[in-house]
């Protein structure tokens with residue numbers, strides 16, 4: 004499709020608009036440090052960001068780099084290079100985006116100029132993968148270190164009990180927590196070896212305290228979206244995940260989330276919504292089409308707002324005892340798994356870690372969300388190349404249908420706009436809006 | 448009527464495994480436990496007094512039933528197998544065991560047991576990294592698995608029983624290795640499709656009966672003499688192949704499948720399970736540490752493919768056909784690395800990307816023909 008149909012997102016909050024100044028400042032700071040050859044880790048979501056900070060590493064999130072390349076519409080260039088190298092178009096396009104990026108970089112010896120960030124992702128001195136949520140997260144780094152950069156790799160490997168195993172059984176708790184703990188210690192040992200630094204537990208504790216403070220504001224902000232009219236939209240939501248990924252454990256990040264919280268709270272008090280007339284309140288499932296976040300604004304033009312999103316949802320289970328900060332990381336991952344479990348994890352993939360905004364799908368939490376967020380419908384993005392996050396959408400649609408909530412499932416991709424069919428998607432959106440309107444008229 | 452033996456019997460079983468297992472169930476009064484993937488040892492199921500049954504799909508069949516519960520973007524094999532369950536074709540199963548091998552299989556477990564509950568079901572969880580702590584987790588998982596089966600069948604899985612079961616499957620393994628040796632000959636004295644029929648039968652027969660079948664087959668093969676000129680020798684690598692159709696297509700195209708690296712193949716049988724020490728240790732080494740599946744992360748570098756090259760050399764292979772099912776992440780991720788590795792070793796490789804249809808007509812067959820022609824030159 005032509006890029007003219009792609010729309011950059013319009014944000015609604017002052018705070019998220021301000022990120023425009025704040026992030027480049029931060030990235031420049033990171034960039035400058037590269038010249039002193041500070042160790043740079045490429046990391047996968049699932050690696051506790053607090054740990055990276057505690058080791059004073061520079062870091063990049065190739066997944067997030069994928070979202071940025073997608074939003075700048077350069078991802079297809081990289082994806083095509085990877086496809087030419089034998090990577091199937093069915094594979095996660097965040098991965099193929101990175102593989103194409105690496106191939107260009109290694110073949111030419113220079114960071115590709117299409118790269119949206121200054122200097123691209125930089126030359127990694129280590130790769131920190133994770134088996135959290137999906138296979139691509141460790142196969143990806145395995146392949147990078149095989150094909151492009153010969154650097155050490157550590158992939159963490161968290162597992163969670165399936166939905167029909169009782170996580171409260173003390174033997175099961177120990178079974179899983181032992182794995183989480185020993186794996187985390189393995190990760191720390193790896194980082195100590197490759198950075199030449201000893202982990203300072205006191206420092207980690209402080210970082211975690213700040214990180215959790217930021218998370219608490221972020222969580223409380225999300226709760227405020229239960230208000231009618233909804234004070235904050237998806238375009239703000241999806242951009243607001245970034246400070247916690249990069250600036251974790253910094254006062255500036257806490258300030259950002261505090262400010263956002265206060266702004267949203269103020270809007271709730273003044274009953275300021277994000278559209279003139281809020282007609283339909285929706286829940287979003289799946290990864291957003293990063294190349295076309297304007298899609299959310301398009302829905303808003305019909306008076307349809309998203310009050311909640313399934314992905315990157317922070318949850319509220321990170322308030323753990325910080326005395327032993329490593330044990331706190333284990334505990335918060337475990338508590339999250341247990342809470343998810345209580346909500347019904349039949350379609351839940353792997354473990355979700357609150358520190359990195361894991362998603363949830365298809366669970367009893369739905370019933371609560373529908374009530375608390377006053378939802379009229381659901382829109383689900385079935386991303387062809389990320390099955391990990393889309394899986395469970397059909398099941399969720401079935402469950403929502405049972406409680407009388409209609410859903411729209413549309414197919415596309417998170418980073419590859421070639422799978423976006425504007426006309427088709429708009430036709431389906433129109434039909435969906437009509438369904439919602441019909442239900443409103445009929446008093447549901 | 449002449450009673451079928453050996454290879455013919457295996458082919459007959461492969462054509463109707465359900466009938467066989469229903470008979471077994473009736474005669475023995477034991478529950479049948481279906482399983483997918485190779486991490487949860489079927490020996491434990493037998494030791495608990497149940498009948499292990501390897502679930503297979505029906506290639507090419509539409510998956511409409513599964514599509515009502517599962518996304519269209521996902522391994523067709525998984526959706527095909529779930530369709531069999533939803534159609535009631537697996538209703539003879541009293542239980543279901545799914546190993547956490549790949550993402551899709553793991554997610555299938557939740558959806559299957561939610562919409563189609565069985566009297567017994569278990570997800571056998573498996574770490575992705577081969578670390579000491581992953582090994583410890585695997586061994587604990589073995590104990591939980593045993594316990595859950597004991598509760599279901601009421602029969603204790605004693606070390607003694609388990610040892611007996613493993614001794615039987617080790618005998619299977621030895622016989623299978625004997626049979627593979629006849630594929631070293633040129634032309635091979637045993638076709639790839641015949642070997643796969645036998646291996647499939649092993650997923651449905653009790654191990655003792657399987658030993659009888661293998662012994663019969665071995666006797667037949669021993670009598671064979673080369674009766675045609677040699678053809679290109681092929682190793683098949685890739686996603687699950689639980690039907691002989693694909694090997695037959697290669698044979699039809701003028702090649703001989705002489706070795707394999709897929710789920711139901713040599714990787715399950717090349718070594719015995721060590722019975723000399725702690726049983727869990729032996730099972731962990733066999734089903735986790737040594738079991739070569741790309742879903743397990745063995746670190747970067749091409750060292751992780753060395754065994755494929757070794758096998759290819761041992762079997763004097765001319766080329767490799769890789770069969771990958773659509774949306775199969777673990778294999779699709781490894782393909783470019785493996786392709787480059789084999790290129791360096793001057794071993795040609797053909798990639799077949801299929802949606803678990805094995806449709807013999809059409810482009811796949813043509814490509815297989817072109818590949819065998821190339822190898823024949």
Ligand code: SF4
Nearest residue numbers: 095097137139389391
């Ligand atoms: S969760 Fe999806 S988008 Fe993220 S790495 Fe895995 S496959 Fe890719």
Ligand code: SF4
Nearest residue numbers: 522549686687772775
């Ligand atoms: S074919 Fe691939 S995706 Fe399908 S079940 Fe096997 S490993 Fe998983």
